[in-house]
Amino acid sequence: xxxxxxxxxYWFLLFTIGFGWFILAPLLPALGSLFGVPIASxxxxxxxxxxxxxxxxxxxxxxxxxxxxxxxxxSAAIISVIGLAGRALSPSYISFLLFGIIAAIAYPLxxxxxxxxxxxxxxxxxxxxxxxxxxxxxxxxxxxxFFGPGLFKSIGLNSTLWVTVLLALIALLWIAFGIRxxxxxxxxxxxxxxxKIGMIKNWYVGLSIASMSVMFGGxxxxxxxxxxxxxxxALGWGGLVGGLAFLGSGLGAIILPSLFEKYKKFxxxxxxxxxxxFISAAVMVxxxxxxxxxxxxxxxxFFFGFFGNAYWSMAMTSTTNYVSxxxxxGFATSMYSVITNLGVALIPVFLGVEFASFATISIxxxxxxxxxxxxxxxxxxxxxxxxxxxxxxxxxxxxxxxxKSNK
Numbered sequence: 001x002x003x004x005x006x007x008x009x010y011w012f013l014l015f016t017i018g019f020g021w022f023i024l025a026p027l028l029p030a031l032g033s034l035f036g037v038p039i040a041s042x043x044x045x046x047x048x049x050x051x052x053x054x055x056x057x058x059x060x061x062x063x064x065x066x067x068x069x070x071x072x073x074x075s076a077a078i079i080s081v082i083g084l085a086g087r088a089l090s091p092s093y094i095s096f097l098l099f100g101i102i103a104a105i106a107y108p109l110x111x112x113x114x115x116x117x118x119x120x121x122x123x124x125x126x127x128x129x130x131x132x133x134x135x136x137x138x139x140x141x142x143x144x145x146f147f148g149p150g151l152f153k154s155i156g157l158n159s160t161l162w163v164t165v166l167l168a169l170i171a172l173l174w175i176a177f178g179i180r181x182x183x184x185x186x187x188x189x190x191x192x193x194x195x196k197i198g199m200i201k202n203w204y205v206g207l208s209i210a211s212m213s214v215m216f217g218g219x220x221x222x223x224x225x226x227x228x229x230x231x232x233x234a235l236g237w238g239g240l241v242g243g244l245a246f247l248g249s250g251l252g253a254i255i256l257p258s259l260f261e262k263y264k265k266f267x268x269x270x271x272x273x274x275x276x277x278f279i280s281a282a283v284m285v286x287x288x289x290x291x292x293x294x295x296x297x298x299x300x301x302f303f304f305g306f307f308g309n310a311y312w313s314m315a316m317t318s319t320t321n322y323v324s325x326x327x328x329x330g331f332a333t334s335m336y337s338v339i340t341n342l343g344v345a346l347i348p349v350f351l352g353v354e355f356a357s358f359a360t361i362s363i364x365x366x367x368x369x370x371x372x373x374x375x376x377x378x379x380x381x382x383x384x385x386x387x388x389x390x391x392x393x394x395x396x397x398x399x400x401x402x403x404k405s406n407k
Contacts (some may be wrong), residue, residue: 001140007129009178010110010117011136012078013171017106018140020084020164021049026148026239030157035093037083041377047098050214052104053341055112060112061334069113069330070182078174084168088161094375102346111137111337115320116330117182126320127266130333131257131313138309139250143241160325192346193329201378206336207343208375209277209308213249214346215303216284217242219355226358230287237335239296241301248305257317265386274379281372289361311379312340321383374407 024031024046031042063072081101092094111133118129151160158312222240229237252273259271283299287293316336320329354364 006179007117007179009171010073011133013027013073013080013110013175014133014137014166015143016167016171017080017140018137019077019144019146019167020080020103021046021107021141022141022146023144023151023164025145027152027157027160027244030152031096033158035096037093041093041097044163047345048101048104049107050208050341050344052101053108053337054345055342056105057108057112057334057338058331060108063109063112068114068182070110070179072113073179073182074105077168077175079103079109080106080171081165081168082166083122086159088158088165094292100168106135108337110335113330114335115316115333118317118320118329125258125261127261127269127314127317130309130317131253133254134309134313134316135253135255138246138251138305140247142243142250145239145246163207194323194328195335198383199319199322199332199335201381202315202336203275203339205310205375205378205382207347208371210340211343211347212236212306212372213245213305214280214344215352216288216304218244219350219352220288220297220301223288223355223361224292226356226361229292237297241298244298244362245305247299247392248302249309250305252306252308252310253313254310255316256307257272260314266314268384269381270311270314270379270384273314276307276375277304277311278372278376280307282369284366285365289355289365290378316384317384318384321385329339 024042028042032039036040060302062070065077080103083099083106084177086099087096090099114130114133115126118126124381148160151163155163162179200227220241221234223282224234224237225231256269260266280300280303283296284304287296287300291297316333319336323329323332333360351364351367354367
């Protein structure tokens with residue numbers, strides 16, 4: 001079995017999780033009407049995916065490291081089917097919420113092993129594998145957002161929910177037979193010393209990009225209403241730019257990390273994506289906040305997703321350079337995902353309100369620009385490969401030795 005064939009079932013699992021997650025976004029009014037609850041209650045179910053990563057991300061990383069990657073992926077595929085099927089069968093909001101939470105648990109279980117998979121199967125192409133893995137999750141989210149309304153109109157709400165179950169079942173069967181050859185030689189490795197202080201820089205990058213992506217996907221319609229767009233127009237354009245941001249995120253993570261890896265330009269990739277992320281973030285936030293120029297707004301959202309998620313993905317891969325084996329790599333990427341989603345859970349709640357009024361929107365714009373500017377400045381300091389880590393250690397040891405000799 002070729003290495004590429006080995007990773008395809010994993011990639012399809014991530015795609016189905018993203019699809020099942022964000023197909024709910026365009027169906028919010030229909031679901032709210034069906035269960036007789038406000039849209040905020042349905043939004044809570046969409047948000048549970050991020051919350052489960054915060055709560056269970058480290059546990060998922062531990063399972064991946066101590067009981068092999070296969071244990072985490074089998075669990076993710078099974079739980080996804082159970083949660084999505086229960087969601088489709090739910091007669092009430094409470095059961096829909098509970099099964100939605102179960103479905104969301106598949107997300108941290110599936111994402112946790114990404115570092116271990118890249119290090120154990122594709123050691124020389126870790127940026128590519130992590131980039132494509134993250135990218136396909138976002139492509140699944142974009143497809144869910146784009147195709148949800150069409151499926152709803154053509155086959156109805158319940159059948160649309162069953163489409164997600166069908167995809168999850170295919171993923172489960174493919175995982176069951178497709179990952180049997182995944183390596184287990186690193187099973188049970190110690191996780192002592194996985195955390196390194198330098199990882200905090202990577203965490204900041206992940207947090208700054210993911211939180212802004214989610215926040216602007218949620219507030220776009222609100223800001224367009226401030227610009228006197230009609231409700232239908234604001235909702236339509238808000239949904240479009242949000243979907244384009246996810247599509248850009250998927251494409252950016254798939255294309256750019258693999259391109260820089262192919263030409264061995266890891267550091268250049270981090271710096272370039274960091275710079276272009278900040279430029280596109282500035283275009284996005286300024287055009288949305290101060291103009292009604294839809295072309296610039298659309299381009300800002302798409303390219304912030306494209307360059308931002310490529311940078312996010314490469315920053316995640318960078319955390320694996322701090323550890324020594326695949327089991328630890330999986331736990332390192334799990335820590336990164338947990339901090340990222342913690343930012344998603346907190347920052348949009350507190351910063352998003354600044355964009356609800358022209359009286360405070362300039363404060364929001366300034367804060368966003370500062371956050372992303374710092375993220376850009378961090379890019380040159382991130383480890384692009386283990387050679388840098390060894391060189392840094394050697395330099396530190398040499399400096400200590402020189403200080404001792406001077407004394």
